[in-house]
Ligand code: ADP
Ligand code: ZN
């Protein structure tokens with residue numbers, strides 16, 4: 001027996017399948033999709049079994065050392081998908097396979113043998129079990145794996161545990177601060193990592209060593225801090241079912257209203273015919289999309305099939321999860337980054353073992369290893385978080401389409417503000433368009449008021465609140481109603497600026513301004529981590545009028561307390577939600593009326609459904625418009641619509657105040673009028689003129705090297721190869737310096753391709769990827785290829 005294996009090495013052409021012989025004792029167990037340990041040169045490394053055959057392409061094969069997951073993590077479908085993805089997304093197959101599995105299921109040498117009963121075991125074996133537990137690694141070294149196997153099968157002598165100990169335990173070793181005064185501790189530390197560790201632990205209250213490791217803090221660093229007396233080791237109990245302590249009230253099915261019923265019927269037809277069809281469900285916020293999803297999933301489960309639901313990470317609020325849990329109970333597995341490794345492992349395992357049949361999760365849960373999918377749903381399909389920005393750079397929608405075709409099932413894309421790409425496809429008939437344009441509970445859409453901040457300035461109002469917003473906030477507070485204030489942080493960096501000469505402190509390694517961090521009182525580079533103290537006088541003109549620009553949520557919170565009476569604010573941003581469960585706790589507090597203002601960033605834009613919110617204020621609606629991004633208008637339109645959807649979800653009328661310096665901009669105008677179609681039309685014209693998606697596809701190539709001359713030469717070479725392979729109809733722009741022309745002293749150039757249809761393109765890109773992989777290994781020249789890029 002021969003196993004064809006994709007191995008985890010980065011030093012060779014890695015997409016080749018390597019042949020290994022299967023030792024006799026593993027023959028009955030080996031199947032494709034398993035992770036295995038194999039010899040590779042002098043090393044032992046991990047790999048994935050892609051196929052099991054009886055003919056080898058080579059002789060003198062080395063044997064597989066061990067199988068890591070007896071029940072394979074990957075299904076045959078996912079193995080096929082990885083092949084397609086590696087070509088269509090120009091990625092190494094090993095990287096694709098790795099991206100499919102949560103890290104939690106990929107520990108090293110996970111197998112452990114535990115002795116249950118040593119009475120019946122031969123003497124020579126028990127000696128190996130002195131410590132009662134034997135790791136696979138040691139069992140390999142001692143070459144006793146074949147000897148133990150019969151006992152494992154008998155089941156009463158040796159227990160075979162698939163996971164590393166780390167995930168078996170319910171308590172984890174963790175640390176907390178020994179003293180409450182962090183500043184005091186930090187002042188005594190020198191190493192950056194130590195300071196970061198202290199900051200993290202302070203923010204979170206307590207952290208496990210595993211969590212710290214995930215943040216790049218090693219045990220050595222922690223131990224050192226324990227020795228110095230700053231930290232205390234503790235045991236941290238973790239519940240493995242993240243929702244175990246929750247009670248879910250049964251959520252009754254609602255009688256669908258007319259628009260819901262029509263949407264439901266259309267998708268049901270496709271479910272019943274086992275037909276892969278993509279639907280775009282354009283439904284305004286509150287139109288009852290989620291109720292439609294729930295009822296469709298129920299039918300799919302009744303047919304004995306599984307369902308995948310994707311929601312953006314930030315929409316994975318407890319509220320959303322509750323709706324699925326209360327309808328389908330334990331059949332729901334939830335996958336998102338807020339889970340601990342152990343929890344994620346357990347949720348994944350529930351899917352793999354067929355215990356859960358619905359997964360609700362963020363982007364990467366599109367790879368959930370279901371075997372019989374009956375429906376895939378992507379809620380808020382326009383969200384950019386569905387695009388993975390790291391290698392392999394895939395979009396969950398593309399993967400969903402592939403899987404829906406494989407399983408002959410429908411794919412439903414839902415949104416109040418569909419991406420232009422999807423809406424254009426629906427207009428062309430590639431997707432089936434379904435519309436829900438009224439609110440399910442008949443409540444009126446909130447009234448939108450635009451505050452022109454230029455006028456406010458001219459009339460002498462220098463505060464961050466327009467007069468209208470100011471008065472309305474106080475009015476709601478006095479009435480005992482609740483307010484949501486939204487601060488748009490995108491395109492809103494906090495940098496230092498000299499008011500006299502315009503000097504901005506820049507990173508010495510990267511062509512980017514340094515960001516001011518109040519908590520540590522430092523200027524930091526977000527790209528390379530460079531730090532320096534803030535300056536009091538301008539290094540360029542010696543003026544003292546140099547200070548931080550742009551306000552953060554912390555500053556806004558201060559201002560709110562100074563401006564309003566009887567106010568209590570809950571602030572939600574990256575700082576206040578870092579601790580596990582904090583997001584949930586803050587929302588719970590707000591729901592219970594413990595504050596009258598919820599102030600937050602992007603993360604509060606969706607998912608909130610609280611009846612007492614009657615006013616939403618968008619403090620800076622237009623900061624994003626100035627970003628050099630062809631989607632800037634689209635994102636602005638989406639954001640205003642989403643945020644406005646938080647107001648007046650019940651019988652109380654909601655109001656929304658939009659503060660902007662560009663009140664006449666079409667994105668703002670159409671959002672305020674709730675007119676998606678008018679926005680679509682106007683934005684499409686702009687895209688057509690600019691040759692942007694959805695009229696053209698785009699590919700972004702980024703070249704980096706420390707030597708400017710090398711990067712320039714190679715970029716030109718890449719450009720020439722593309723010209724040779726593509727038709728004259730494709731636009732090949734560049735090579736040109738990237739907007740940030742240098743990061744961490746690596747010079748960066750880019751080439752942008754715009755095209756409609758180029759049959760040879762993927763071939764050319766894969767050729768370039770292979771070719772430059774070698775140059776990467778030799779000389780660290782790197783080429784990134786991004787298909788349908790979102791960030792450039
Ligand atoms: P969306 O996902 O489109 O924003 P939801 O599904 O959250 O909308 O529905 C908005 C509100 O209307 C929710 O409180 C939901 O319980 C309620 N709702 C949905 N469908 C119905 C219906 N058919 N009858 C009554 N209430 C409904
Ligand atoms: Zn100056």
Ligand code: ZN
Pocket residue numbers: 507508509510525526527528529530744
């Ligand atoms: Zn830098």
